[in-house]
Amino acid sequence: MTLPYVLEQQVGFVLRQVNQRHLALFGEMMIGELTPTQFSAIVKLREHGSCSQNRLGRLTAMDGATIKGVIDRLTRRGITETSPDPDDARLLMVSLTAAGRRLAEQAVPCAARITEATLAPLSTAERARLLALLDQLR
Amino acid sequence: MTLPYVLEQQVGFVLRQVNQRHLALFGEMMIGELTPTQFSAIVKLREHGSCSQNRLGRLTAMDGATIKGVIDRLTRRGITETSPDPDDARLLMVSLTAAGRRLAEQAVPCAARITEATLAPLSTAERARLLALLDQLR
DNA sequence: CCGCGATCATTAGCATACAAACGAAGTTCC
DNA sequence: GGAACTTCGTTTGTATGCTAATGATCGCGG
Numbered sequence: 328m329t330l331p332y333v334l335e336q337q338v339g340f341v342l343r344q345v346n347q348r349h350l351a352l353f354g355e356m357m358i359g360e361l362t363p364t365q366f367s368a369i370v371k372l373r374e375h376g377s378c379s380q381n382r383l384g385r386l387t388a389m390d391g392a393t394i395k396g397v398i399d400r401l402t403r404r405g406i407t408e409t410s411p412d413p414d415d416a417r418l419l420m421v422s423l424t425a426a427g428r429r430l431a432e433q434a435v436p437c438a439a440r441i442t443e444a445t446l447a448p449l450s451t452a453e454r455a456r457l458l459a460l461l462d463q464l465r
Numbered sequence: 466m467t468l469p470y471v472l473e474q475q476v477g478f479v480l481r482q483v484n485q486r487h488l489a490l491f492g493e494m495m496i497g498e499l500t501p502t503q504f505s506a507i508v509k510l511r512e513h514g515s516c517s518q519n520r521l522g523r524l525t526a527m528d529g530a531t532i533k534g535v536i537d538r539l540t541r542r543g544i545t546e547t548s549p550d551p552d553d554a555r556l557l558m559v560s561l562t563a564a565g566r567r568l569a570e571q572a573v574p575c576a577a578r579i580t581e582a583t584l585a586p587l588s589t590a591e592r593a594r595l596l597a598l599l600d601q602l603r
Numbered sequence: 604c605c606g607c608g609a610t611c612a613t614t615a616g617c618a619t620a621c622a623a624a625c626g627a628a629g630t631t632c633c
Numbered sequence: 634g635g636a637a638c639t640t641c642g643t644t645t646g647t648a649t650g651c652t653a654a655t656g657a658t659c660g661c662g663g
Contacts, residue, residue, distance in 0.1 A: 332573045334508050334525075336596065337580050339487045339501055344526050345602045346484055347650085349477045354651080363477055364619065370472050381641055387472075388482050391642065393620050400618080417628050417641045435470050442475050448601045457602075458474065460595040463586045464483045485620085492621085502649065519611055529612065531650050538648080555611040555658050 349445045356441045359430050364389060364397050365406075366434055369423065372407065373431045377422040379412065406430060487583045494579045497568050502527060502535050503544075504572055507561065510545065511569045515560040517550065544568060 334340050353363050361369070367387040372378060378386070384394030398421055401407040406427040412418035423431060446454045472478050491501050499507070505525040510516060516524070522532030536559055539545040544565040550556035561569060584592045 330577075332508070332577055334505060337576065338583050338592075338596065338599075339491065339580065340505060340526075341596065341599045341603060342480065342484050342487060343501070345599050346477075346480050347526065348602060349480060350651085353477065362618065363481070367472060367478060370470070379641080388478075388485065389619085390621065392622085392644085393618095395643070396619075415629070415641090419642065438475065439470055442477065445476050445602065449598065453598060453601075454476075456594065457598040458476065458479065460587065460591060460598070461476075461479045461483050463591075464486060464583065464595075465479060488620085500648065517611080527649085528651070530614085530652085531648095533613070534648075534650090553611090553659070557612065 349441075352444050353441050356437060356444065358433055358437050359406075361430075361434060364393070365401055366438060368394070368397050368401065369406065369427065369431050369434065370438075372421065372423045373428065373435075377420050379418040380409070380421050381418075383421055401427070487579075490582050491579050494575060494582065496571055496575050497544075499568075499572060502531070503539055504576060506532070506535050506539065506559075507544065507565065507569050507572065508576075510559065510561045511566065511573075515558050517556040518547070518559050519556075521559055539565070 350363065353366075357366065364387065367389075368383060371383055371386040375383075375386070380394055380398055381391055383398070384391055387394065389397065398407055398409065402409060405424055407421055408424050409419050409421050412420050446457075449457065488501065491504075495504065502525065505527075506521060509521055509524040513521075513524070518532055518536055519529055521536070522529055525532065527535065536545055536547065540547060543562055545559055546562050547557050547559050550558050584595075587595065
């Protein structure tokens with residue numbers, strides 16, 4: 328006797344839907360037309376000051392091809408800027424512009440509200456439990 | 466005094482990474498070059514026999530534009546086939562081909578193993594807890 | 604039976620994501 | 634000092650996934 332396969336109870340399917348809801352909330356609530364990945368890059372640049380493009384990708388869990396597209400779009404909008412590293416000709420250093428730093432200041436509290444909205448159905452204890460469980464699957 | 470904003474502890478960021486890991490496992494372990502969304506469509510067609518394209522999208526949590534691309538690719542590979550509904554000229558009915566049904570039989574147990582691999586770090590009780598928590602955020 | 608709103612499929616545009624392949628540039632080891 | 638390996642950035646191709654617009658069709662109310 329085999330357990331039935333119920334798509335709606337599979338972790339991958341549920342994960343995709345939870346992610347969809349979070350993405351929708353992010354799209355509604357975030358300022359400056361920032362996407363979650365663009366916001367991640369900005370946060371890490373704010374912490375690290377300046378960073379090579381690939382290293383920024385590792386900090387934000389994006390591969391080289393993906394982070395390049397993200398930085399290209401942010402740079403086109405004047406939020407980030409790039410320059411070659413004088414000591415290592417392979418590296419493309421990325422940093423926030425002044426406008427990017429101003430945007431980051433406003434975006435971080437906004438992102439905190441988005442996290443709150445995403446987790447709204449859960450109590451404080453449940454939120455901690457969820458994060459701890461997800462962390463093991465990372 | 467404000468809590469610091471730690472990107473790595475935000476539910477959206479963790480969710481994206483867990484999803485990445487699941488997608489990687491899916492890519493390694495699934496047969497027939499099926500992606501998670503393609504597999505979802507196949508499972509639902511197997512349950513429902515035949516289904517309009519948009520309704521299939523609702524069953525699998527994909528919007529009209531996305532499900533169309535998925536079905537186009539499956540049809541191009543001979544896994545699904547489409548036909549107009551004789552009673553409602555707006556509908557495009559989608560169903561599995563014989564090859565699609567054979568593939569579905571093998572893919573479902575494979576998907577069960579992928580779910581198992583994704584949840585491997587958790588105990589049975591933890592898995593149930595995680596699913597219950599995620600379900601509330603759907 | 605006619606208009607109006609709803610549904611359906613399609614298309615275009617944008618933004619992730621990953622794999623694979625490439626050349627350029629470092630690093631290590633003999 | 635040179636070969637082998639690694640890292641980095643880039644490009645190409647494929648697959649989601651969303652929004653918005655479009656046109657066809659359906660159902661309902663008057």
